Amino acid sequence: MNAAGIVVEYNPFHNGHLYHINETRRLSNADTLIAVMSGSFLQRGEPALVDKWTRTAMALHHGVDVVVELPYVFSTQKAETFAKGAIQILHHLHCQSFCFGSEDGRIEPFLETEQKLHDHKKQLGALIRAFMKEGISYPAAQTKARHELFGEHGLPLDLSKPNNILGFHYVQENTALGSPLMPLSVLRKGAGFHDMQAAGSIASATAIRSHLFSNRPIDGLMPDQAASLLSSRPLHSWEHYWPLLRYRLISMPTERLAAIYEVEEGIEGRLIQAALQNDSFHSFMEQVKTKRYTWTRLQRMMTHILTDTDKATMQSHEQVSYIRLLGMTETGRAYIRSIKKELAVPLISRTASGRHLLELDVKASRVYAAASGIPEHDTASLLEQEFSRPPLLL
Structure with missing residues (x-):
């Protein structure tokens, strides 16, 4: 079977993602499409808008055959490390190609x-x-x-564009592995990565989240099934985690705070002072942001503080050592069966069977479920699903 891979967050799934899926199938001629998807926390250091099971269902309903989780140790990192984990997983899953959206749209x-x-x-x-x-x-x-x-224009590729940057690192990691996958790229259509306006029926995930949090309509910006799934789930944002993050910042011993991954150069004192002075995550971030510490870098730092993840833990996971299966179609299940005996790393379908490997991901999911202001039954449901839910089967 011919499998193609994509790397996604679906925060949330929108029409541009559906276009990417359809174009990937067309360009790769694949009969199986595999998505490596970030879990509870994302590459820019944000909690996912909705839980990974809902986003898995969105993917399966719109053309993806297999969804696996990009582990926390890769999903919450800079582009190089994020790409490294994702491409390694697609390589382990025997994909023949991978395809990403970019501002350039050509692979050369x-x-x-x-x-x-x-x-x-x-x-x-x-x-x-x-x-x-x-x-x-x-x-x-x-x-x-x-x-x-x-020189300013001395490279064939514009590396100031966010999707070009990620795509470049996908290609770079594939080369480091000996180029086992054929790289493909599709032109990102409509709104740009951070654009706050819709372009026809396509808006960026950033714009859609802004519409959702300000109670503006998103009619026509998402496929109907994805919109229906989204409407049934509570929406998570950093403000829901501010009480917990603030508590951690003002109660954690300074030496422990200094040991957290991404906390460097004595910034811990500045973080503690800002936590004492601000009543919202946004105002806290405005106070601590500097030329050296960008918003994204600080968000990733806050994610690691929230999950109490230190430098030693993150630095001890440099290679993909397992694959967690989140969902599949019947086509996807047939593909997994065909390659299962050839996998070089364990394929985990339930937490109980690989809990020692999933320790960091489970901790991140527990923290994700602890959001303030989210209905209690939803929190309980998320925790239960993390430990007992088998992969979704569509």
């Missing part, structure tokens, strides 16, 4: 840029380290180093 610039940056890896690394010593963030240092080495 990604391959050419990856080769060019690989050829100048040492020079780039030295420049990035030098610029970071000046007090700027890692992404800004990367951009400045590339401009210094190649």
Whole structure:
């Protein structure tokens, strides 16, 4: 069977995602489509809008055959690490190709840029380290180093665009693995990644979330089945976790806070002071954000503080060591059966059978279920599903 892979968050699933699924099938000619999906917390350091089981159902109802979870140790990291985990999983699942949406839409610039940056890896690394010593963030240092080495337009690919950046790292990780998958890209249609306006029937997930939290209609921006699934679930945001995060910040010993992953350079004192002075997550973030500490970097840091995840834990998981199955169609089940005996890592369908491997993911799910202001029966349901629910079968 010919399988193609995609990497998703579906926060929430919208018409642009449906287009991506359909184009992936067309370009890859695959009879099985596998999605690696982030769990409770996402790459930009945000809690998922709705739980992973609801997002799995959205995927299965709209053309995905197998949904597996991208572990917390990869899903809450910078683009390089996020991509590393996702492509490794697709490789383990014997996909022949993978496809991502991008602002460029052609695969050739990604391959050419990856080769060019690989050829100048040492020079780039030295420049990035030098610029970071000046007090700027890692992404800004990367951009400045590339401009210094190649000029502002010296690369075939525009690496200032968010989907191009992720796509580049997918291609880079595939190359590091020996290029076992054929990379494909589709042009991202309609609204941009962070655009707050809809472009026809396609709006960014950012815009849809903004509409939802301000009680504005989203009619026509999501497929009907996805919209129906979304309407039945409580919506999560950082503000729901602020009481718990604030408690952790003001009660955690300073030395423990300093040990949390992403907490660096003595920022813990600044975080504690801001937690004492602010009554909302947004105002807290506005106070602690700096040129060096971007909003996204701080959100990821707050996620690790919320889940009490330290540097030693995150740094001990550099390779994918298991695959957690969240859902599948009948086609997907047939594919999993056909490759199961060839898998190099365990395939986990229930928490009980792989709890020692899933420890960090389970902890993240417990914290996700502890959101303030979410109905108690929903919290209990999420915790129960984490431990007892088998993969969804459509």
